[in-house]
Amino acid sequence: QVQLVESGGGxxxxxxxxxxxxxxxxxxxSTYAMGWFRQAPGKERESVAAISRNSLFTYYAxxxxxxxxxxxxxxxxxxxxxxxxxxxxxxxxxxxxxxxVWYANPVPNHFSSWGQGTQVTxxx
Numbered sequence: 366q367v368q369l370v371e372s373g374g375g376x377x378x379x380x381x382x383x384x385x386x387x388x389x390x391x392x393x394x395s396t397y398a399m400g401w402f403r404q405a406p407g408k409e410r411e412s413v414a415a416i417s418r419n420s421l422f423t424y425y426a427x428x429x430x431x432x433x434x435x436x437x438x439x440x441x442x443x444x445x446x447x448x449x450x451x452x453x454x455x456x457x458x459x460x461x462x463x464x465x466v467w468y469a470n471p472v473p474n475h476f477s478s479w480g481q482g483t484q485v486t487x488x489x
Contacts, residue, residue: 374483
């Protein structure tokens with residue numbers, strides 16, 4: 366079982382940037398499909414970005430394309446989400462997760478291990 370811990374959330378003004386980090390322990394996350402998800406109050410958890418185990422494939426939600434970048438550092442057993450040009454509608458709790466299989470259109474049910482989440486708040 367892999368344990369995941371997110372960090373890097375916070376309060377930022379619209380147009381600003383944040384970099385979320387997800388530290389893994391217990392297993393090497395490079396053997397998994399990896400993803401970032403978010404959940405705003407009163408809304409369902411949604412996929413934000415994902416990357417395949419060999420980093421050959423990536424997925425981005427339409428709402429974040431061109432603004433967010435997912436990456437992983439196998440040596441540090443971490444994955445990241447660089448978020449630029451943030452908008453108030455990006456406000457949510459952000460979660461990292463890993464799963465055994467890569468899907469071209471990943472959804473939360475495809476991922477089996479989750480972090481506890483980190484709050485991102487974007488002020489207008």
